[in-house]
Amino acid sequence: MPSAVELSGLTKRYGEIVAVDHISFEVKEGEIFGFLGPNGAGKTTTISMLTGLVTPTEGTAKIFGHDIRKEAKEAKRCVGIVWEESNVYPELSALENLNFAGEIYHVVKRQREAKALELLEKFGLSERKDGKVGGFSKGMKRRIAISMALINSPRLLFLDEPTAGLDVQSNIVIREAVKEENRKGTTVFLTTHNIEEANQMCHRIAIINHGKIIAIDRPENLRRTIKSAQSVQVSFEEDAETGEAELGKIPSVRRVIKEGHRFRLFTEDPPAALEGIWDYARSHGIRILEINTLGPTLEDVFINLTGTAQAGAGGRS
Amino acid sequence: MAQCTRKSALLEELEAAWAIAKKDIKIYYLKAPTLMFAILFPFAMFFAFAVGREMPVATLVPGLVSITVFFSASSIGPSALPLERRIKAYDRLVCAPISPYTVMVGKVLSGAIFGLVIGSIILAACLPVFGLQIISLPGLLLGLILASFCFSMLGIMLAMFPRENPGDVMLLLNFIRLPLIFISGIFIKIEMLPYWGQVASAFSPLTYANDLMRLALEGASAFDPLLSAALLISFSAAFLYIGRRIDLKFRE
Numbered sequence: 049m050p051s052a053v054e055l056s057g058l059t060k061r062y063g064e065i066v067a068v069d070h071i072s073f074e075v076k077e078g079e080i081f082g083f084l085g086p087n088g089a090g091k092t093t094t095i096s097m098l099t100g101l102v103t104p105t106e107g108t109a110k111i112f113g114h115d116i117r118k119e120a121k122e123a124k125r126c127v128g129i130v131w132e133e134s135n136v137y138p139e140l141s142a143l144e145n146l147n148f149a150g151e152i153y154h155v156v157k158r159q160r161e162a163k164a165l166e167l168l169e170k171f172g173l174s175e176r177k178d179g180k181v182g183g184f185s186k187g188m189k190r191r192i193a194i195s196m197a198l199i200n201s202p203r204l205l206f207l208d209e210p211t212a213g214l215d216v217q218s219n220i221v222i223r224e225a226v227k228e229e230n231r232k233g234t235t236v237f238l239t240t241h242n243i244e245e246a247n248q249m250c251h252r253i254a255i256i257n258h259g260k261i262i263a264i265d266r267p268e269n270l271r272r273t274i275k276s277a278q279s280v281q282v283s284f285e286e287d288a289e290t291g292e293a294e295l296g297k298i299p300s301v302r303r304v305i306k307e308g309h310r311f312r313l314f315t316e317d318p319p320a321a322l323e324g325i326w327d328y329a330r331s332h333g334i335r336i337l338e339i340n341t342l343g344p345t346l347e348d349v350f351i352n353l354t355g356t357a358q359a360g361a362g363g364r365s
Numbered sequence: 366m367a368q369c370t371r372k373s374a375l376l377e378e379l380e381a382a383w384a385i386a387k388k389d390i391k392i393y394y395l396k397a398p399t400l401m402f403a404i405l406f407p408f409a410m411f412f413a414f415a416v417g418r419e420m421p422v423a424t425l426v427p428g429l430v431s432i433t434v435f436f437s438a439s440s441i442g443p444s445a446l447p448l449e450r451r452i453k454a455y456d457r458l459v460c461a462p463i464s465p466y467t468v469m470v471g472k473v474l475s476g477a478i479f480g481l482v483i484g485s486i487i488l489a490a491c492l493p494v495f496g497l498q499i500i501s502l503p504g505l506l507l508g509l510i511l512a513s514f515c516f517s518m519l520g521i522m523l524a525m526f527p528r529e530n531p532g533d534v535m536l537l538l539n540f541i542r543l544p545l546i547f548i549s550g551i552f553i554k555i556e557m558l559p560y561w562g563q564v565a566s567a568f569s570p571l572t573y574a575n576d577l578m579r580l581a582l583e584g585a586s587a588f589d590p591l592l593s594a595a596l597l598i599s600f601s602a603a604f605l606y607i608g609r610r611i612d613l614k615f616r617e
Contacts, residue, residue, distance in 0.1 A: 103613075103617050133452070135454045137452075152384055
């Protein structure tokens with residue numbers, strides 16, 4: 049599969065500070081690629097270099113084979129960008145915002161006008177097309193920003209925290225629209241703090257920390273890399289007097305944490321831990337109400353690799 | 366999928382520049398900082414320093430028109446660009462498949478049109494009130510058009526400093542604009558300035574814009590009008606180049 053994005057030794061230094069340190073990877077055409085990392089890890093600097101906002105200090109990056117420095121216009125031509133902030137013009141109407149985006153991306157008038165109406169319809173904003181964007185809600189502004197990014201039917205869509213701080217309905221609309229664009233063939237480069245969002249949407253994920261890529265793989269492969277984050281979650285009948293210390297004595301259990309009325313027992317050997325829990329329950333005459341084995345979540349992988357706790361939940365397997 | 370339908374590269378750039386100018390015209394012409402710095406400010410300056418002095422009307426009007434064009438054309442960029450930086454809308458322009466010069470030219474166009482329109486309105490109002498006539502139409506057109514572009518470019522050049530508050534850029538701009546109006550023959554004729562003032566006036570684009578206005582309304586000028594025109598074009602080119610260097614410097 050050809051590369052949509054290809055980075056080779058891409059580096060950005062600000063004086064003595066190395067914000068991005070010789071990163072190399074590729075994003076294949078047609079995939080949704082997640083780019084995760086803690087604050088200050090180098091995500092925004094990387095996207096800023098790829099989109100032409102910041103000049104790299106070293107290394108190269110190509111978008112569909114076009115060098116971002118030597119063939120900047122060609123590289124930018126087939127790209128759409130959604131920034132973390134909805135950078136729409138509040139004084140212009142929804143339609144005027146889309147038309148302006150089309151004009152600076154050289155979309156011919158007839159095509160631009162038809163596409164603008166199509167996008168407003170798709171994002172549920174047709175009835176507000178002539179309304180000034182300044183009066184729109186945050187979710188509506190974000191939908192306008194995404195529509196502006198799609199006006200030139202880009203082959204590659206950069207999304208920087210597309211759903212941050214939005215209501216559930218806007219989140220769903222935006223995620224579905226991105227997936228639909230991807231199904232039509234658009235490559236998506238997604239930066240997000242929402243690990244569950246990345247887990248659900250991305251074909252592959254790269255994790256950046258201190259300016260270096262520390263992991264890059266499919267979400268399920270990343271989860272497999274940390275056996276120690278496997279666990280068994282158990283809840284006992286209400287009047288059972290059980291504590292973390294006692295459960296921690298079960299062979300193969302490495303650590304126990306209490307989550308509400310449940311206990312989570314971390315282990316590298318879940319079957320052995322399960323047996324140990326059953327033995328413990330029988331010997332103490334306690335009834336088990338619920339028991340589940342949990343695989344490592346992407347959040348566990350992230351914390352394990354970056355040492356940073358993130359908001360945004362993990363999944364169960 | 367990707368639209369790679371291509372017009373000629375130059376046409377694409379011109380259309381994009383015009384799109385940026387149209388957008389700025391819609392958004393920024395009626396903003397409070399624009400109106401204050403572009404219209405009220407030159408009038409306040411003019412009445413403060415010119416009215417009550419023993420100066421012939423034919424000398425005052427070219428000066429009023431010149432500083433109106435000077436203040437109005439140079440105010441759009443410093444009002445618009447910091448606001449666009451604040452809402453990250455400027456990033457959209459930088460990331461678009463257009464030349465960085467196209468972005469600047471689009472911004473210059475909106476400022477220049479503003480200066481041209483405001484300057485023309487003031488001139489049109491002054492002609493019947495003071496019973497003046499246009500003596501040199503080419504001088505007037507050259508003066509109005511070239512001065513509008515040149516002063517707009519000055520504003521854009523300074524707006525290339527990555528500030529998000531229009532006041533920061535206006536402060537810098539006024540630091541340059543205010544001294545220039547005193548050394549460019551607006552309130553004091555250049556030949557009446559001390560030697561250092563006369564030397565300094567040669568480096569002010571306002572000197573040449575005002576000289577062309579004087580040619581248009583008084584029929585007399587200190588410099589060859591073609592030289593004034595050439596110098597205004599040269600100043601514009603220099604401001605464009607320096608503006609781009611400033612932008613590049615802060616992108617490194």
